[in-house]
Each structure stands twice: as structure tokens, then as C-alpha cells.
Amino acid sequence: MLPIIKAIAAEYSVTDGPDDEGEMFDRPALPSDRFPSPYPNSKAAAATNNGAVPPDLSLIAKARVGGPDYLYGILTGYAEPAHDIELLPGQYYNKYMPGNVLAMAPPLSEGIVAYEDGTPEHVSQYAKDVSHFLMWAAEPKLEARKAVGVKVFLFLLVFAGIMYRVKKKIWANAH
Numbered sequence: 001m002l003p004i005i006k007a008i009a010a011e012y013s014v015t016d017g018p019d020d021e022g023e024m025f026d027r028p029a030l031p032s033d034r035f036p037s038p039y040p041n042s043k044a045a046a047a048t049n050n051g052a053v054p055p056d057l058s059l060i061a062k063a064r065v066g067g068p069d070y071l072y073g074i075l076t077g078y079a080e081p082a083h084d085i086e087l088l089p090g091q092y093y094n095k096y097m098p099g100n101v102l103a104m105a106p107p108l109s110e111g112i113v114a115y116e117d118g119t120p121e122h123v124s125q126y127a128k129d130v131s132h133f134l135m136w137a138a139e140p141k142l143e144a145r146k147a148v149g150v151k152v153f154l155f156l157l158v159f160a161g162i163m164y165r166v167k168k169k170i171w172a173n174a175h
């Protein structure tokens, strides 16, 4: 686990418990905690977002067909509405949203976050980073699992070679 992830998680506070006295208590968050919701409940979420409830993003990269590609598409897919689509107030046209209408204002805009290493500060770069992060958040062990998979295949390949030689040796004198 990257220390930076632990540090970012610790900036948030989560409710845990109950403790030995039966009381709930707040503590700094760990990477294994759920993302704390900025809203107390879904009604409050809808009330502050024009009637639409924002989805929980913690597993969204696995919950949608296309995963991170879908997220990248949504984040970069805002455009002028196609001529036959009428938008109500608070609705936005998005090329990649199924149905093309979305009740989320574009969350990213050019130059919104400064990169210290000179990475271009464009929406497409931000969208790549956010989608990449959300894929990691949805399945943090993916890379480790795939690395083990490669090692297992290499082992099986070598083992098959050894077994082949053993078989040849054992059956060498059988006519």
C-alpha cells in the first residue's frame, strides 16, 4: 500500500465503534474504509444536486460496462446537444452517457488542478488520472493479482519442461 494513500485517507475522519463503553467514536480513516459520503443521506444528496442523486464512486469502475473507459468518456464527453435533444434546467448533454442526458455538471475544466512536474493541465489528462484512480479504488489488488498470475504461468512452463524430461527418462528403456 502506497504511504501517500494512507496519508490521504488519514485526512478524512470516519465513525467507528462501538468501543468498550458502547459509544461510537471518530478516528482518522484507513485505506480500507469506505469513502465517507459528503451527504448525510440520499434525500440531502438529491436536494443539493437538482433532484439527482450522485452515484457512489467507490466501486463505479467495476459497476459500469467499460469501467475506466466509460468514466473517461463521461468526463470528456460533454458537448453541445445534438439537435433533436431537449435539455431541462440542470441537465447536460454527454456523448457517452447512455441516453445522452446527464444531471451532473462537467466536474472537470482546463487548469483546475496544477501538476508540479509539468504534466499538461487539460481535461483529458485529469479524466485519465481520475479514471485510473477510480479503477484502483474499485480493485486495489488487481495489479498484485496479475503479477502473481504471470509468475504462476512461468512456474508451470518450467515445471512442464522438467516433467517432460522426467517422463522421457523413466520411459527411456521401455520398448
Ligand code: HEM
Binding pocket: 049, 052, 053, 054, 055, 057, 060, 064, 071, 074, 075, 101, 102, 103, 104, 105, 107, 108, 130
Ligand atoms: C471527477 C469527479 C467525478 C466523477 C468521476 C463523476 C462520475 C460520475 C458518473 C460516471 C456518473 C454517471 C452515473 C452512472 O453511470 O450511473 C455521475 C453522475 C452524477 N454525478 Fe458525478 N462525478 C464526479 C463529480 C461530481 C460532482 C463534483 C458532483 C456534484 C457536485 C456530481 C454529481 C453527480 C450527479 C448528481 C449525478 C447523477 C446524474 C444523473 O442521474 O443524471 N458528480 N457522476
